[in-house]
Amino acid sequence: MSLDARTRALFALEQSQLRSPYGLYRQWREIGPVVYLEDQDIYVVTEHNLIKSVNRQPVLFSSQNPLGPSSMLAANAIAAVLADFPEEALTRATTVLNRGNVLFTADPPQHTRHRRLLNVALKRSAIVRMKPDIDLIAQNAVANIERDTYTDLNxxxxxxxxxxCLAKLLGVPVNYSDKFHRWAEAINASIGSAMSKDQIREVIQDQMDFWSFFETEILSREQSPSQDLLSAIATATSTIDAPLTLSERVGFCSQLIGAGADTTTKLIGFATLALASDLSLQTKLRQSPEKIGQFAEEILRLEPPVQGMFRVTTADTELSGIKIPQGSMVWLLYGAGNRDDSVFVCPNEVSLDRPNSKDHLSFGSGPHVCIGANLAREVAQSVLVQLLSQTRWVTLAKTDQQPTVSPSYVMHGLACLNVKLT
Ligand code: HEM
Known part of the structure; x- marks a missing residue:
């Protein structure tokens, strides 16, 4: 297939490219560290060090639209449906859908303020304290999967x-997990998928439910805080920053659930697929469980749940000799940087001994680097430890050697994964 045809197939969300876009990324990288895609009007950055350099310049490369063109399409579809809402609901829905404009979509100085106020709540020691809970959740979930029959492990x-785990960390009753799942799907629904008018109405309603629930929870934690993350969000202060507004706090919860649940799901899915596709790898990891952390890093590097994030240039600039006008869309392609052979030796292979395994870009880099990386690593490792320690084999259904991925070129995850535990 020609380069143009492959590029078109990716943006048309064809499985042939979405399942493994890395050959296409390599072709782009061979053209240069920055490639302009005329049909999409996007500048794609494929080189590891250049991506990091762009991420160090958040003022010039703004995060106002990190999900790029697909979210603009969804925003237009949502706006069309909102026009049908009664006036009162319209104001409310619009606030909710704007999500407090925090972190992910904020630029300095607001973004710097958000991170200063919230970094503490998700620092490593807070997650380490939670490890026994995470292990128990993972242990029970693996124990409850029926043996010797194919099950959708997703x-x-x-x-x-x-x-x-997120519900536990936030301090929300565990029986809210089903609602959380629905809310997480509603929050992420704007990423790239086509929806009917009725589906959009449902998504808006779900997001409004989410917003009301968290407003109430945060206001109650403000009055009587406890040890959970919601209390940390409700009471976050710093000596130099104005406190977070209520809408910023709920917006932060929305991002935690939207960005934290589905991405970790995708990582666990690809890690399980890699194990089920390679029995010798399973044997190695069962014999050396201390390598499971390294294995998870390799899966993150090779199959990043977030393939790349978009930036918008706030002034005319130049990257690697390519002129980029103000207002352009720049796609930082983390999935390409992760296979840059000037940084990673034999970049397409899983190595359990790679010295720089954590240098991948799957959690981003610079000021917007993932605030939930500690939690994601802990949860994924715990699941993999349980999966390997509670089974003899994890095997893939014969009919499912090439499972399909969800229809997005930004988010990358398996639509379902039929495996058998014995
Ligand atoms: C394997 C799992 C995960 C992956 C692959 C992932 C990936 C990413 C990436 C690539 C970014 C950077 C975005 C950018 O460049 O603009 C990011 C940011 C973020 N992540 Fe994660 N993430 C994961 C898990 C989590 C979890 C568990 C949470 C919440 C507990 C979380 C919350 C966030 C938030 C709030 C941001 C925005 C940070 C900011 O803009 O300052 N993520 N994540």
Missing amino acids: QALAVPVPIH
């Missing part, structure tokens, strides 16, 4: 465990 394990 539904049985990869979806519920991250949601359950």
